[in-house]
Amino acid sequence: MKRSTRTAVLTVGALIAALGLPTAAAHADTTTPRVDLRVLVVTDGGPAVQAITAELDSTGTPYTQVDLTRSDRPTINPAFLADTVDGRPRAKYQAVVLPNDNPFTAGSAEMTALTAYEQTYAIPQVDAYTYARPQVGLQYFVAGGYAGSVDGAQAAITTAGRSGPFGYLEGAVPFEDNSPSVGESYAYLAQPAPGADFTPYVDAPIPGSSRRGSLVGEYRHDGRRELVVTFVYNRYQQQYRLLARGIVEWMTGGVHLGSTRNNFSVHVDDVFAADDRWDTQLNCTPGDVDCANGAGTPNPIRMTAADAEYAKTWQAAHGITLDMVYNGAGSLDQREDHNGVDELADKLQADRSAFRWVNHTYTHAFLGCEQDISAVPWKCATNPGGSTKWVSRTAIDDEIVLNRVWGQSLGLPLENDELVTGEHSGMAVLPQQTQDNPNLALSLTGNGVKWLASDNSRDPEQRQVGSAATVARYPMNVYYNVGKAAEAADEYNWIYTSRAQGGSGICEDHADTTTCLPAPLATATGYADHIVPLEIRTALGHVLAGDPKPHFIHQSNLAEERLAYPVLNGVIEGYDALFAANTPLVNQRMKDIGTELQRRAAWKSALQAGQVSAYRIGDSVTVTAPSGVAVTATLPTGSLIGAAAYGSPYAGKVSGWTGSTGTPLTFTLPSSAPAAPTAAVPAARPAPATAPAPGTRVPAAVRERGSSDAARS
Structure with missing residues (x-):
């Protein structure tokens, strides 16, 4: 017995030395170590690790990346992983992400160091994509399992997954199958190996059997x-x-810097105005600048009072508030043409508190350069010396102020610091206008505008224009100039078919952002069968990525055949079917989205500059960030900051933003939080064999983005 005890002590001592811990800390097993809130990501350039890295970037969770393909990368050794700070053992990373269970060569000292580090500090490891075999607790797939395509598979969260890291999901995990001719997913399905301590969190049916295999x-x-x-x-x-989200929550134990929520806000542009209609014979929009020489007869589309009532009822049923982006002159025009009557305006005024309202300028005028529409495409008019002729500041001021005053006269609950210009005009629009109208910034500042909408397809990054920060919006391919499904399919065909198929050929000229249809859509069914599912998938993709940017449609899409609702319903109902009640859609107004984008940008900048530090000791989390930078973290429910409750609940955790003065912030975790390591060195265990993981199959389609965000605004 004495000999066995001595051997254990020697093993512990060797482990302390290997990890660079102070030998004086003979009582290290009773010393609570410091664990830095940072993830170590080891990448081989594959898509799975890239996906996890993208999630960490999106949430604002700090990480250090080691690229195995680079000859100048750091070596992963004990000193790289751990040291001491003020005499306390420190684990530099709270989690490790590897491309697979062992991406190193046989007998690798780096894998040995990682193994010892994980054992010593109870650090979890994510195998981003690996082969099913006993070395990872699973049977070989050939032993009653499966290896192959899982396109269209209906996977599910297990009971353990729902009570664990994936409790924010309702249960179903459907795999995409967007193209019958392209392999999009590949998996190894297997059951736990005999005797292995393995808990499946997500599984799927094993083809040809009644069993389920772990994913x-x-x-x-x-x-x-x-x-x-x-x-x-x-x-x-x-x-x-x-x-x-669940992968990050598992690896961090639900204690990490950064946060994310799933957002869906919808702007409805041109409310009170009328939108010109697409002409299916001329393949342009009479009354707009795309019809040369004023061809065709305008046939505008405008909501009715019944459409407004439908929108109000729809909102109540779906828990979403629409942002009505309005042009007051549209109502004036309606009253002038109809003996002073505008039933739509009367209805919306009566129900004004049911919606959010955003200034869209009075007449929807183009506020950039003065447009020369004598030819298609239009161009900027010029002064005699050749300089650009800009819309004046006075004209811009009038558009902003007149619409504001008109809205106030109706009692619309406005936020005067929000603005959406007509066609996002005033800002640069290529190729015709290569810079912002210099008068725009002056007008925004003079009129107290702090939040200015931009088109994400042209101007995606938040930037400053005078006093205003931009809020990029996603355009939906539910066009402004259609009120009927057949019109929508016809215009879609014109844009997305080749010249040989009777289309515009835009898809041939700009293959980097669009793809030509293999054949024109049937105008009777193309909208429902092709456009709607594609738009649902694209918009839902933004939502699932935690992107707060709003989407925008037009009032015409709520009129006539109410084309927007199948898309909006698909996004909302699709989301509700996938997520548990503790993870609702967040529906914010424009200024709140703008604030969120600003905070994220400042936080990301501070992380990239190495100005943020955070660590956990026991049930205490300490974060230091630059003064003026709001700190964001995700913590267990019941966490405190000082003596106050921290954050607000979402997805089974609490998260939020806390202003920093540059001094350390201290968070206290509840007793129910996952335990932190309580000893620097637990009972010593022999390092396992370090055979590298075998190769895994990666379909070519997985290395590419599956859908395009390209959309015509």
């Missing part, structure tokens, strides 16, 4: 915990987007 599960062995993922994915695929 994501936790393997506990040798004093370590691994999240074993046996399907390949990229950052855009829906199945990964559903699981991304």
